[in-house]
Amino acid sequence: MKTDLAIFDFDLTLVDSSRGVIECTQHALRCMQIEDVEESGIVRTIGLPLREMFAALVKVDSQTVADEFAKRFVARAEEVRVAMTTVYEQVPGLFSCLREYGVAIAIVSNKYRRRIESILECAGLLAQTDLIIGCEDVKRPKPCPDGLVKALRVLSFLRPIFRTKPQR
Numbered sequence: 001m002k003t004d005l006a007i008f009d010f011d012l013t014l015v016d017s018s019r020g021v022i023e024c025t026q027h028a029l030r031c032m033q034i035e036d037v038e039e040s041g042i043v044r045t046i047g048l049p050l051r052e053m054f055a056a057l058v059k060v061d062s063q064t065v066a067d068e069f070a071k072r073f074v075a076r077a078e079e080v081r082v083a084m085t086t087v088y089e090q091v092p093g094l095f096s097c098l099r100e101y102g103v104a105i106a107i108v109s110n111k112y113r114r115r116i117e118s119i120l121e122c123a124g125l126l127a128q129t130d131l132i133i134g135c136e137d138v139k140r141p142k143p144c145p146d147g148l149v150k151a152l153r154v155l156s157f158l159r160p161i162f163r164t165k166p167q168r
Contacts, residue, residue, distance in 0.1 A: 003101075003103055004102070004103060004104060004157070005103065005104045005105075005106065005152075005155060005157050006098055006103050006104070006105055006106070007106045007107070007108055007148060007151055007152075008105070008106070008107050008108075009047070009107070009108065009109060009142075010107050010109035010111055010116055011046055011047050011109065011110075011111060012046060012047065014087065014088060014091050014107070015085050015086060015087050015088065015091075015119060016085070016086045016088065017046070017081065017084070017085045017086075017111075018043055018046060019084045019085075019086075020077065020080055020081040020083075020084035020085055021042065021043075021046050022039055022042050022043070023076065023080055023084060024073045024074075024076040024077045024080065024081065025037070025042045025045075025053070025057070025073060026042070027072065027073075027076040028069050028072035028073040028076060029057075029058075029069070031072050032065070032068060032069060032072065034058055037057050037058065041056075041057055042057065044056075045057060047110060047142070048110070049110055049135070049141045050066075050069065050070040050073055050074070051063070051066040051067070051069075051070055054066045054069040054070070077115070081115055081119075082115065082118045082119055082122065085119050087119070087120075087123040087125065091123075091125065092123070092124070092125060095125055095128045095129075096128070098128075099128055104130045104131075104155055105128060105129050105130050105131075106129070106130055106131040106132070106133070106151045106155060107129060107131070107132045107133070108133045108142070108147035108148055108150075108151050109132075109133070109134055109135070109142075109147075110134075110135045110141045110142050111134060111135065112134050112135060112136060113132050113133070113134030113135075113136060113137060114134070115134075116132050116134060117132060120132075130155065131151055131154055131155055133147045133150055133151050133154075137150065138150060
């Protein structure tokens with residue numbers, strides 16, 4: 001059986017972004033004067049949408065406070081995340097092998113597409129990537145399947161199940 005498409009998550013699948021996530025989280029929490037959040041707790045929340053990450057870390061159920069955390073996290077991420085993200089050493093070879101076999105490569109992530117593109121560009125992997133679906137490209141982030149469905153549709157791997165009857 002031939003594989004035509006490989007869809008990857010980004011954080012902790014293709015790249016180690018944990019140093020940047022920890023830095024951005026700690027920065028946002030310090031700015032908000034929230035302390036005593038351990039690094040191990042932060043690492044366990046990597047990949048969650050920022051507001052969910054905040055709720056899991058500090059057990060505060062306030063949309064306003066979670067929004068402030070997200071705003072501060074994103075601002076710090078604009079400064080440090082690309083430089084603090086490391087592509088796993090196996091990824092360039094994996095991408096080359098997949099391309100050699102004619103496999104399309106897509107990434108679906110809760111990270112902003114522009115940041116993924118910057119990281120892949122720095123690693124020389126952007127040109128090998130057929131599609132990137134970031135958090136801004138879907139209404140509902142992972143774990144909802146919206147990003148996967150969109151990737152399949154954009155790359156024409158998902159056909160409509162129900163067809164309308166022809167008009168007479």
